[in-house]
Structures are given as structure tokens and as C-alpha cells.
Amino acid sequence: MIHTSTEHEVLAVVFQVRHFGASQVPELAVLLWQRGLEPHRGAWALPGGRVRTDEDLPSSIRRQLAEKVDVRELAHLEQLAVFSEPNRVPGPRTIASTFLGLVPFPATPELPADTQWHRVSNLPAMAFDHHVMVAHAHTRLAAKMSYTNIGFALAPQQFTLSTLRDIYYATLGYPVDATNLQRVLVRRGVLTPTGTTARSGRSGGRPGALYRFTDDRYRVTDEFAALRPPG
Numbered sequence: 001m002i003h004t005s006t007e008h009e010v011l012a013v014v015f016q017v018r019h020f021g022a023s024q025v026p027e028l029a030v031l032l033w034q035r036g037l038e039p040h041r042g043a044w045a046l047p048g049g050r051v052r053t054d055e056d057l058p059s060s061i062r063r064q065l066a067e068k069v070d071v072r073e074l075a076h077l078e079q080l081a082v083f084s085e086p087n088r089v090p091g092p093r094t095i096a097s098t099f100l101g102l103v104p105f106p107a108t109p110e111l112p113a114d115t116q117w118h119r120v121s122n123l124p125a126m127a128f129d130h131h132v133m134v135a136h137a138h139t140r141l142a143a144k145m146s147y148t149n150i151g152f153a154l155a156p157q158q159f160t161l162s163t164l165r166d167i168y169y170a171t172l173g174y175p176v177d178a179t180n181l182q183r184v185l186v187r188r189g190v191l192t193p194t195g196t197t198a199r200s201g202r203s204g205g206r207p208g209a210l211y212r213f214t215d216d217r218y219r220v221t222d223e224f225a226a227l228r229p230p231g
Helices: 059-068 130-147 161-172 178-187
Strands: 006-018 025-034 048-050 076-083 093-101 113-120 191-197 209-213
Touching: 006 059, 006 130, 025 161, 048 059, 059 076, 059 093, 059 161, 076 130, 093 130, 093 178, 161 178, 161 209, 178 191
Parallel strands: 006 093
Antiparallel strands: 006 025, 006 048, 025 113, 076 093, 191 209
């Protein structure tokens, strides 16, 4: 198909580590909205839309998130990639710039009726090439968990090591030893003990020490690091 014009859209892959149902194990989730019109009516899509002529890309995606899915506060937002295959969507050629957005655990932003969190491990039928964008963003996030402090944008302000371990597990897709994780992050200056402890749970036991991320701004901590699966 020969295109005579080109449009530009921005799309956000917004992740959060969440509990689903009665499960005690949190999972990585992505925010999707259900299309009400053709093409791909009823399919799930990433929030976003066309870039206005009077706005830059970051301003556009923040506007789209606020207007379409009522998400106004993100702990982290960064531009990720460009998808420019000529026939990726019907109609005029549309180039898409994707953004990675992160919501901390366990925040519960109020969402419109057509918007839901979905397990990244079990995505529904998605519109256009949006499933590829989710997979790409997940891969990039998992890599960044190794060599940056981006975990701050997924974690609560204060947390136990077991909570932090679960967040890394959900994001990476494989177990991480809490003691080793603590040692690595403290050595890099990423993790700081608060000097306080969590409340005891219903089962009792010794309350866990609370930690926080040293910074709430994204930075590279070890550009050659990689948190590898056990074994």
C-alpha cells in the first residue's frame, strides 16, 4: 500500500506489580483499555493517541494518559522505541513512539470502566502490534532492573526485603535471593535501611526491617551488571 501522508502517535506501556485475586504472589501487570470502535473493536490496546501539532512527545503521552485512562501520577516515564512499519495500522501510515511508565506497588489508581490491569504473562487479544510493544517494554524493564535503580518506581516508599524480592521476581520472571539482592543494592548505594521495622503479620514472627531506595530519580548504577537466574 502506498501512503500519501504520515501521522505520529504516542503509546504508553504502563507497568505495575500487583496482586490478582487471592494470590499471595504479586505479578507484573500492564494497563490496557478496550477499544469500542473498529478496527479491532473489543480488542485491548495501549493507552495513547495522535500527537498534536503544538505538543512534544512527553507532553502528548502525559495528556493521553490523563484524558483516556485517568492516570496522572507516574513514578517513572521514559521514551523507549519507535515502531515505523508502513502498514502497522490501517489507513494513513502511522509512526508510533512508545513510552515506559511505572506505577509503584501497591497504589490503586481509579480507572475508567473500559480500562483494566492485565497480567503480562497472560495478555488478552490485543489490537494492531501492541503485544509486540508490551513484550519489548518488558524486556527493557527487566534489563534495567539489573543495571539501574529503576526498582524505586515499582516499590512502595518503604518495604521489607521480602517485598522487594517479590517485585524483582515479578519483573524478571525468575526467583531472586533476598539476601543477595540486599547485598548488591546496598553495595551500589541504591538501598538504605530506614532503622524501623514492619508490623507483625497475622502469623506473628519477627517483624522485618524496612528499607527505602536512596534516590527517587532514575540513574545507572552499574552499566555492566546483570541479575541472572539461579542455577
